[in-house]
Amino acid sequence: MxxxxxxxxxxxxxxxxxxxPKVIFRYFLSLFSSAFFIKFKTLTMNALYIILPIK
Amino acid sequence: MKNTTYILINPPILRAERYSSKFLGAAGGSLVPLGILYIASFMESKGCNVEVIDAEHQLLTQNETIEYVRKLINPNKKTYIGISTTTVCFNNAVVLAQNLKKNFPEIKIILGGVHVSSLPEHAMGYECFDYGIIGEGEITNYELIDCLNNNNDINSVKGIVYREQGKLVYTAKREPIKNLDELPFPARHLLKNLEQYVPGLSDYKQLPVTNIITSRGCPGQCTFCSNAVFGRTYRSRSAQNIFEEIEDVIKKYKMKEIHFIDDSFLLNKIRIRELFDLCTEKNLKFSWSCYSRIDNVNYEYLKYLKQHGCWRISFGIESGDKQVLKDIKKNITLDNAKEVITWCNELGIKTTGLFMIGHPTDTVESIKNTINFAVNIPFSDAACCVSTPLPGSEQFKTMFKDCNYNEIDFSKFNTMYSVVPPPV
Incomplete structure (x- = not known):
């Protein structure tokens, strides 16, 4: 490897x-809850690992 | 000590260097540098004037750090410089120390932190460092500076390494500090803009938040873990002592959340119950998160934690493959992990599964097992870094046994690169 x-x-x-789908749906639901701030931050952080190119 | 100034520096490192990407660096946040703040408060308690430069957090360049130091030097006082560094930042610490030596050749530079504690012969190979501190630094720093101020025999100070006629000399081993309650609280007052120290995006619920450490040492045998500074002996602060620090940061700095950064905050159930019973009794309210081993909790304990402000626990799972877990001596079971995460879900405690891939015995199949495990257990979130053989760990000793350390690029040891990919 x-x-x-x-x-x-x-x-x-x-x-x-x-x-x-389960996780994306959970994030969608969080838009309407007090957990939105936490979910949004977490998603932003982890989305970077998915989006950023491998060096 | 009253005529002495000790300038403690967390060396400059770009967020892009630490996280391999400026975007991840921006999201990664920064924690209060408790290591140098503990040394600072201990030195202050002995009457020393202490200054702290957190060059990483303040985004200072090497030159800006030098100029900052220049402003802090008082010609009427004896001045020493302490640099604390991890392995990933070691190269930057060397450049800084070399520049400091050029600018202030008369000032002694003391190196501390995990890199010199793990690889003293490598770190002290750089002549810009006059003394290296091995292990916990509070008492050693004080005794070393006191010894230098009074021209006493340096060999009487335990836990240091220095050069004599070109050869490294090690003094007797420094024992770990037994009673952590004896240490003064970290000198947060020496930091500029404490409220700007914010953990990673997913690591807090409300602001302002600060990090606290309540124990040192870990009895675990994990092969990837470096235990060079705190060792294997678990020592913890008393509930009363932790309560007083929490009360202090809430009252003095208006903190609303505490991020406990112990390797295993929940290990001693009696201490934790004493702590949060005390907080309830004194009506001290705050949200908190921590790290824990899976086998340190049970349902009743988790229920108690939730009732006392715990909103998230990050569990070190490391791998979803039974054989790899055995190989890295993690000593947990995946069934237990599944049970605990299910309990947390039921109780409304957020969980983060902390995983690593690229273990020495990982294969494509075992990494797939890790991914499948993470996906099939109801973690709120998951994080996955690359297994890195940190100096001081069993893995480093095995992998770099006969290597010339000067040929190793330590700036890659940031858990974002695969330093030694699995052979299969």
Whole structure:
């Protein structure tokens, strides 16, 4: 396994965890709750792992 | 000590260097540097004038840090400079110390932190550092400076390494501090803009928030963990002592939330119950989060924690593969993890599953097991970093056994690179 393979699998981890209908729905629901602030921050943080290119 | 100034520096490092990306760096937040603040408060308690420069948090460049130091030097006082650094920041600490030596050759520079404690021969190979502190630094720093001020025999100070005629000399080993209650609270008053120290985006519920540490040492045997500074012996502060610090930060700095950063905050159930019973008795209200091992909690305990302000617990799971868990000596079971996370969900405590991939015995299959485990357990959130053999860990000792440390690029040891990818 190369270092790049490990980083690709790290991205796969975040995609698999955060891009699930259940999780996206939970975030959608949080728009209407007091948990919005926490959810929004967490989503922003983890979305970066999914969006940013692997170096 | 009254005619002495000790300038403690957290060296400059770009957020992009620490997190491998400026965007992740911006989201990553910054914690109050408790290590140097504990040393600062201990030195202040002995009458020393202390200044703290958190160059990383203040986004200072190397030159700006030097100029900052220049302003703090009082020619009428003896001045020492202390630099505390982790492994990822070590190269920056060397550049800073070399520049400081060029500008202020008469000032002694003392190096502390996890890198010199783990690899003293590598760290002290740089002549810009005059003395290295191995292990906990509060008492050692004080005794070293007191010794230098009075021209006493340096060998009488335990826990230091220094050069004599080009060779490294180690003094006797410093024992870990037994009674942590004896230490004064971290010198938060020496930081500029305390309210700007905010943890990562997902690590707090309300602001202002500050981090507190209530114990040192971890009895765990995890092969990836560096225990070079605090060691394996678990020592904890008393409930009364922690309560007083919490009361202090709430009253003095108007904090609304506490982020406990102990490796395993919940280990001693009696102490935790004493602490939060005291907070309730004194009507001290705040939200809090912490880190814990899966096997430190049960349903009743979690219920109690939720009733006393706990909003989130981050659990170190590390891998979703049984064999890898065994290989890294994590000593937890996945069934137990599943049970605990389900309880937290039921009780309304948010959970973060902390995972690592790229362990020495990881395979594509075992990493897939980790992903499947994270996805199939009801964690509120999950984080995954790359396993890194930090100096001081069993993994580092095995992987870099016969290596020339000068050939290792330590700036890559930030858990965002795969320093040594798994062989399979």
């Amino acid at each position: 190369t270092g790049l393979d490990v980083l690709k699998m790290q991205k796969e981890f975040y995609k698999s965890f955060y891009l699930r």
